[in-house]
Structure formats: structure tokens, C-alpha cells
Amino acid sequence: EAGVTQFPSHSVIEKGQTVTLRCDPISGHDNLYWYRRVMGKEIKFLLHFVKESKQDESGMPNNRFLAERTGGTYSTLKVQPAELEDSGVYFCASSQGWGQSNTGELFFGEGSRLTVL
């Protein structure tokens, strides 16, 4: 079974440019999460999709960040325009629908490293 995959693994862009990160969750996982870790800080929650709906986007830093999950499959996270402080590693995670079968475990991708120059 394929795990959570993220693309690109590393992106280097200039301040003011746009970047779109993509996450493919494990097939059948309704829950999809975005987290990020900026340099020297802890990993922080950005938002949570249940299928195509945003369940919680309280961690999104500002309106330069836009996350979508059309059709409830893969998700994209767009940063437009990128700023220096957006540099960091963006992790995507997925989990099964919440119920008896869900153990609470999140399955993480390897992350997309974003460098804004």
C-alpha cells in the first residue's frame, strides 16, 4: 500500500512568487492534514480536511495560504505571494475516518521543503 506522498520534495523560490505543494493521502483516508515546521520551531497544525470539506483551518497563518481538496482525494497548498518567513518543511498527513477502526494514528508524508529567498 502506497503511503502519503508529497510533491515537490524541495522547492526554492523568490520572495513574491507562488508555490503549490501537493499531497496524495493514503487511498481511502477521509482525513487529510497539513502541518509545517519552520526553522527552529515546533511542528504546527495548519488545517484539517474531512473528504473535501475543511474541518478546521485555525492554524493557517494568513490569507496568503490557500488549501484545497477537490473531490476529496489529493490536496494542494498554495502560498501566494511567498514571504521569507514561509520557509520550512510542510508535512501532509492522513488518517482513516474517525470511528471504531481509527487508532488515532496519523500517517505522514516525507514533507515538502520550501525555501523562500
Added chain:
Amino acid sequence: SQQGEEDPQALSIQEGENATMNCSYKTSINNLQWYRQNSGRGLVHLILIRSNEREKHSGRLRVTLDTSKKSSSLLITASRAADTASYFCASQNAGGTSYGKLTFGQGTILTVHP
């Protein structure tokens, strides 16, 4: 102090020794999880302990939870060089509607020397 603080920040031991990492959190929780991250890779779930549990074992891992002190510890027994990684605790706060919304600690970098 911040939610999800861990100590030590770095731990260096010899193969065969035990490694203990501690984590503190601030709010009431549903559960607390531990994850491992090898350099440049994703986070891998190790173990989850629910708020009504005090201790849990999984192979060479032992996790304890003290909700009165809002703290948890992860013990890795008989460590191996392959255990070298960063270890993070992550708490799921009680009362939230997003069950996968985790609050992470800063992590402990464990180095196991062969």
C-alpha cells in the same frame, strides 16, 4: 513554557543503553502520541496512550502518562544504532472537533553510538 515541551533536547548514548525522553503539555488531552523522524524523512507513529491510561508498552518502547502532572515519558530499552532519530510527542487536546489536530513538542534528538 510552551505546549509540548520535551527534554532533553538532545541525548547521546551507547548501544544497549536505555533512552528516556520526557514531554510536558498544558491543556487537557484525549491522548498523547509519540512519533519518530529519521533525518529528512516523514514522521512515523510509534505509540499512542489515551488519557485514561497510565502506561503502555510496544516492543522495546514504554510510554507513561501522568495527567496530574501533564507529562509523559518515552523509554526505549536496549537501544540500537538504528534508533538514532528525532522523537516528538504530540498531544491531542480534549474538546476539539478536529481529532487529528496535534500539538507537537520541539523534539528530542537521540543519537545511539554503536
